[in-house]
Amino acid sequence: MxxxxxxxxxxxxxxxxxxxxxxxxxxxxxxxxxxxxxxxxxxxxxxxxxxxxxxxxxxxxxxxxxxxxxxxxxxxxxxxxxxxxxxxxxxxxxxxxxxxxxxxxxxxDWSDTMEQTELEERISEAISALPDQCQVIFKMSRFDGKRNQEIAEELDISKRTVETQVSNALKRLRKDVLPYVNLLVIILSRLFY
CATH class of the missing domain: 1.10.1740.10 (RNA polymerase sigma factor, region 2, helix turn helix motif)
Structure with missing residues (x-):
């Protein structure tokens, strides 16, 4: 706002x-x-x-x-x-x-927590806005810690499709949370790296 x-x-x-x-x-x-x-x-x-x-x-x-x-x-x-x-x-x-x-x-400083909360909410909304298959693949990769080959086998798709979907999700999330870049490094390090 x-x-x-x-x-x-x-x-x-x-x-x-x-x-x-x-x-x-x-x-x-x-x-x-x-x-x-x-x-x-x-x-x-x-x-x-x-x-x-x-x-x-x-x-x-x-x-x-x-x-x-x-x-x-x-x-x-x-x-x-x-x-x-x-x-x-x-x-x-x-x-x-x-x-x-x-x-x-x-x-x-509780303001850091406030900013972190807002960023986490923004990320959650951005993930929810991803296309269904992209969202599922991204969550399996980043939240469940599964390797691309495991995801491909589980979903019966190619490993290249998994890689593309994860890449697309990351591009979209970076774009959607760009206003919060400074906080992005702190909070998303566990998701993206």
Whole structure:
């Protein structure tokens, strides 16, 4: 989302616009859920926490003060909500290690995690947009760690077809995630190399 769109949404939210809130929900719900899941390790809980943050935004939309961008505000709110949730589990011994890890991550720059989450979401969408056979071959190659010959035998296609499909997938993914090249090196090294 462009900076001007964020400013417009912030202004419309402060004027009580339900349409602006719906747009915020559509743009940010999924990526915020992925971000929260990194903390709480449970998709259902992450969805609930994000819904709570967005509900609070809606309830306070006329009086809310944005000291940063809308995006940064939402990610910070979800991060805090996720941390609060984990802290509430502190007394349970099976979550003790998670909370120790959280204490360490609290001192790190969470904006890197936010950017990583957005990039992972972008990559997931790009992979989902690949043609069916290309997607299957790419996942077998990069996620399952299968060699081209193994894939060819399993799918009853030529090894050259596998190589071409993997190459096409990589070209498409590089094009689709080009705006995030700096983060690409960090996160995708395990997928592409």
């Amino acid at each position: 462009h900076n001007q769109d964020e400013i417009r949404l912030q202004q419309e939210l402060s004027q009580g616009s339900e349409k602006a809130f719906e747009e915020v929900f559509q743009v940010y719900f999924k990526v915020l859920t992925v971000f929260s899941k990194k903390f709480v390790q449970d998709l259902s809980i992450a969805e609930d926490l994000v819904q709570e943050v967005l509900l609070k935004l809606y309830e306070n939309r006329r009086s809310i003060q944005f000291h940063t961008s809308l995006k940064a505000f939402l990610f910070q709110s979800v991060r805090n909500k996720s941390i609060d949730y984990l802290r509430s589990l502190k007394s349970k011994s099976d979550h003790h290690d998670q909370i120790k890890l959280l204490t360490v991550t609290e001192s790190t």
